[in-house]
Amino acid sequence: MRAKSVKWWIYHILxxxxxxxxxYPVIWLLMSSFKPSNTIFTTAQSLIPHPWVWTNFLDGWKGIGGNSFGLFxxxxAVLVILxxxxxxxxxxxxxxGFARLEFKGKAFWFAVMLVTLMLPNEVVMVPQYILFSKFGWLNSIxxxxxxxxxxxxxxxxxxVQFIRTIPRELDEAATIDxxxxFSIFSRIIVPLIKPALATIAIFSFYWSWDNLLGPVLYLNSPTKYTVSMALNMFLSNESVSNWGAMFAMSVVTLIPVLVVFFIFQRSVVEGISTSGLKG
Amino acid sequence: MSVQKAEKEIQQNSMSAPVMRPKNKKSKLKKNLEGYAFISPFIIGFLAFTIIPILTSLYLSFTNYNLFSAPHWIGFANYKKLFTDDPRYWHSVRVTLIYVFAGVPLRLAFALLIAMLLNTASRAVGLYRSLFYLPSLIGGSVSVAIMWRNIFGDQGIINLLLKFLGIPVVHWFGNPSAALWMLIFLSIWQFGSSMLIFLAGLKGISKSYYEAASMDGANGWQRFNKITLPMLSPIILFNLVMQTISAFMTFVPAFIISKGTGGPLDGTLLYSLYLFLQGFSFFNMGYASAMAWIMLIFVGILTGFIFLTSKLWVHYESEGGR
Structure with missing residues (x-):
């Protein structure tokens, strides 16, 4: 018993x-955001702020050029939800369609979809930009x-993976009734794939929330900026050395991501383990 | 679940269509129409946002185009310039190759190591799994890139640690190759999602293999080498392909850490960043398209190469294996 517990301790300490x-870097970022701006790097070795200040959050919340961080x-949020x-x-x-219906050319289109999974985004970046500028969609979401x-x-x-685990007998029974x-889809399948839809919703949120390249390409006016772009702007103004405000807003931006993760841990972990979704 | 396997299953599935047909026997035409109606959003999106842009990009790569005047056909001039007359391009290729071929193997090795440590019955595993996954979750964000920039600064905690250990401090922003390693460390730090996939794979390996091997006197390394690695090889392949492709497309960390310049001295000028600068800072859209096509062909060849060589090292369990 004792030998086992020594091993247990070693494992958990390690x-x-x-x-x-x-x-540690994330904890350091969090704690630094409560330090007065001018002491962040002089006291980088200690984690506990002395004194604790909230001014960084107030400063950062003022945002850039008169637009508050709340606007960003x-x-x-609008971008994420839409x-x-x-x-x-x-x-x-x-x-x-892919999981349940039988039609000519299904295998072909499914293969096409799998190939697009691996397509480098850069290849379509320039022509998509041109396309959207022709549509007059620049400077909009x-x-x-x-x-x-x-x-x-x-x-x-x-x-598709998830739907295929649902027994086909359900569809057949519904057909007989x-x-x-379409009503098989809306009344039988949709209620049963809710857990998978939750996983999708979570990852959709992560990807839109963190997206930088898209907003950098398409949004020009500061009133339309997203949080990633606002942080990028803070960084461009870094010469004024208001690190505190930048750190504080970085923390604010991370909070929704972390909260969603800790609430929906199981869906997130299972989503990645079963499909290789990149987090 | 590997992509190939899923594809195979789909094909099998479509062959063994519903055997028992309900009384309202649908005509073939109606079935096809229904099928295409459901997947039509994908087909429309694929044509509009993928195929047409890819072909446009191919056309533009043979032109001189700045977005404001009409494209001007110049034949292979863009490609010729890229291959013979743009040292900055070759520099960015070199930087990207170092980033990918140092970063991805280290990241996967790390992910596998941690996954094996976590593949125990301990109740705390759930917590550890989440903690180790966290960097991967937040790693693509601007916040983390800003954090990384600051912990590697001259007064950042990394240099404090080096000083504490008696190692000479490194000026991460003064030295191009140190700056590149700063990016590689950031990529290794985000090993979490590969780790989760490995962990799921490790859980799928039957304990009886290990028990039998132990009885035959195999040591830890032999068990790892003869059981874990071969059994896990399809998952390693999947991780390798996906991580390599996404590493080639890395943009945000290089953009933020170098403040959009690729500096110091182009040390962090990853391929995507150079492409972005050519296309959207210098408005050489034709040139950027040529870069994109070289990237597409290269990634295609590399993926094909990984899949072809995979026959030599990937072990697929026989049908009745499980």
């Missing part, structure tokens, strides 16, 4: 200690939101 080491959060709705609807419809309404290969793949294909 693994737990390593986990703390990995997360609101802009990002994209999420589009991806959930389109991906569940498409995945149902349309280029970031609208493609979501036409499916997202990773999410479709995940849903007079359901058409």
């Amino acid at each position: 693994v737990g200690g390593f986990a703390v080491l990995m997360l 959060i609101k802009n990002t 994209t999420m709705i589009g991806q959930i609807i389109s991906c569940s419809v498409i995945a149902f 349309k280029p970031l939101v609208v493609p979501g309404y036409f499916g997202q290969p990773f999410f479709i793949f995940l849903l 007079g359901c058409n294909t």
